[in-house]
Amino acid sequence: MQQPFDITIGKIDYAVFPEGNDTYVIFKDGIEYVHLQKDTDLQWIKLDQETGTPLFETNDEVNQIGKEILAHVPDPDDEDGEITVGLPEEN
Numbered sequence: 001m002q003q004p005f006d007i008t009i010g011k012i013d014y015a016v017f018p019e020g021n022d023t024y025v026i027f028k029d030g031i032e033y034v035h036l037q038k039d040t041d042l043q044w045i046k047l048d049q050e051t052g053t054p055l056f057e058t059n060d061e062v063n064q065i066g067k068e069i070l071a072h073v074p075d076p077d078d079e080d081g082e083i084t085v086g087l088p089e090e091n
Contacts, residue, residue, distance in 0.1 A: 007068040
């Protein structure tokens with residue numbers, strides 16, 4: 001599964017926590033802000049935070065966050081979520 005990452009839109013920083021199945025929890029200013037799910041590349045759906053049911057309303061900020069999520073390229077060294085430490089070679 002993809003590791004959490006940060007995105008910036010304008011002057012606002014968001015922390016993105018992938019939940020799987022194209023669903024994400026977004027934090028804004030260190031506070032849980034929104035849950036969203038990918039519908040299409042251009043359309044994202046905001047989920048009700050208490051029930052997890054989709055809220056079918058157009059939300060430009062949610063769509064912009066989704067666009068940045070799709071544009072994010074994970075660091076290949078962090079992709080598996082594990083830290084690799086080189087061991088000294090034996091002679």
